[in-house]
Amino acid sequence: MLGRLNHVAIAVKDAVQAAKVYGAGFDAAISEAVPLPEHGVITVFVTLPNTKIEFIQPLGEASPIAKFLERNADGGIHHVCYEVPDIIEARDRLTKEGARVLGDGNPKIGAHGKPVLFFHPKDFSGALVEIEQA
Ligand SMILES: CC[C@H](C(=O)O)C(=O)SCCNC(=O)CCNC(=O)[C@H](O)C(C)(C)COP(=O)(O)OP(=O)(O)OC[C@H]1O[C@@H](n2cnc3c(N)ncnc32)[C@H](O)[C@@H]1OP(=O)(O)O
Numbered sequence: 001m002l003g004r005l006n007h008v009a010i011a012v013k014d015a016v017q018a019a020k021v022y023g024a025g026f027d028a029a030i031s032e033a034v035p036l037p038e039h040g041v042i043t044v045f046v047t048l049p050n051t052k053i054e055f056i057q058p059l060g061e062a063s064p065i066a067k068f069l070e071r072n073a074d075g076g077i078h079h080v081c082y083e084v085p086d087i088i089e090a091r092d093r094l095t096k097e098g099a100r101v102l103g104d105g106n107p108k109i110g111a112h113g114k115p116v117l118f119f120h121p122k123d124f125s126g127a128l129v130e131i132e133q134a
């Protein structure tokens, strides 16, 4: 049921600035900054051969990453995103195992135009986990 590692997200104050060193230092492909108001973030993606780095910057007053950045002023690894073949089946299996799905439990469309869900970090050894419909 577990697919590819779709991305590793790093929360930062300035996503464009944070991605610069990846472009200049690694000659990596950097996306445009994309605001996702429904998720309270601006995203900038760095493409790797086998996954992506997702830089996320707070957007709006109620950004879910605001407190994370208060705790980690220089930024920090925020979440990992795994692809799953069937997001509803994955949600139901994980909640049956006791993992707490965040929000109302219904998938929302994420940065790649696919349904996504998040699970509480306390149920995944301190790591915030996102799943994305492959
Ligand atoms: C979907 C678009 C895009 C995509 O890829 O497609 C994105 O990924 S958008 C990403 C931004 N959206 C989200 O992160 C949604 C899910 N996140 C949340 O709902 C919150 O961030 C939440 C509930 C995980 C934490 O919110 P907050 O920090 O405001 O809550 P607390 O301060 O009460 O924290 C509770 C507890 O969890 C620890 N914590 C918080 N964030 C993380 C984290 N990223 N990794 C690990 N642990 C985290 C925090 O330290 C608290 O622990 P405690 O021991 O109680 O102090």
Ligand SMILES: [Co+2]
Residues within 6 Å of the ligand: 007, 009, 054, 079, 081, 130
């Ligand atoms: Co993400």
